[in-house]
Amino acid sequence: MKSVRVVVVGAGVVGFSTAVCIAEALPFCSVTLLAEKFSPDTTSDVAAGLLFAPKFPDIPLERQRHWFKNSFDHLLAISQSQHSPDAGVMLSSGWQIFKDVPADKTPFWSEFMIGFRFMTDSELKLFPGHKFGHAFTTIKCECSTYVPWLENRFRKAGGHVEQRKVYSLDELSSSYDLIVNCSGLGSKTLVGDEQVYPIRGQVLKLEAPWLQHFIRAGDGMTYIYPGRDGVTAGGTRQEGDWRLHVDEDDTKSILERCSRLVPSVSKAKVLSKLVGLRPTRKNPRVERELVQLQGRRVPVVHNYGHGGWGVTLAWGTALDALGLVRQCLHEMPLQAKL
Secondary structure, eight states: OOOEEEEEEOOSHHHHHHHHHHHHHOTTEEEEEEESOOTTSSGGGGOOOBOOOOOOTTSOHHHHHHHHHHHHHHHHHHHTSTTHHHHTEEEEEEEEEESSOOSOSSOGGGGGSEEEEEOOHHHHTTSTTOOEEEEEEEEEEOHHHHHHHHHHHHHHTTOEEEEOOOOOGGGGTTTOSEEEEOOGGGHHHHSOOTTOEEEEEEEEEEEOTTOOSEEEETTSSOEEEEETTEEEEEOOOEETOOOOSOOHHHHHHHHHHHHHHSGGGGGOEEEEEEEEEEEEEEEEEEEEEEEEETTEEEEEEEEEEEGGGHHHHHHHHHHHHHHHHHHHHHHSOHHHHO
């Protein structure tokens, strides 16, 4: 009989990655995942899903490197396996271009990429007005396929899935011994985190099979990412904006900006328009605490606030969260484990 009852709140790429890590590594735990919304209705489903990373100000760089490397290695292995088409994980090559030479010409994540180098003059001529760029092969992870694939993997590991909205941690305290919070923007109300806020992102899915390489402007505002079932073109970064409806002015702006980078985009057919709210914090929250719930102290592990980098960092922070769960279990009184 499974002795420790663990609940994971949140069904995005971070929630399911964390749930899979726990269920597979700790078979003596009964793991349940609760969420109000599942794929295709999560923020992860809107994500463009191309792997590279930002630099967070207050997290040791070595920890960030581990997050990125562990995620990259995990997805690279999937891309090179028979699971690649089912999981929607594939290699993607292209360019990141800059109008001015950035202060940090060689970002920390560059060593993990395949074939990372500076762009040549002949490559830069393809993008007038740009003075510098990176060329590399990375991974494209289509979350609309990958998250359901993770869910299936979680169920195979004995995990339980339940659709319900969780209004407070109190309502979980009598049914579970340990809570893992992967609720993203929901953490604003669920755990009262005022540091988490939305950055609205709108993207377009285009039918443009002639586009084979990703192109990303260095400021992250404009990008063209070819994928399995179309090209993702973006984007917007509207801080504090909770609107989930499509804004046609944004649609027009995205098409104009992408067409300036690659004129043939103007001939692409728009297949769909999607909006997601990136659950953003100054730094992602991957930590544990003991919370007083219904008269007892319950361990809570947090893993949320990845902003636009959830796909990139999900597996790495999930492994970190698994380590925190292990620490909680080690410190748990014996009666909770029996």
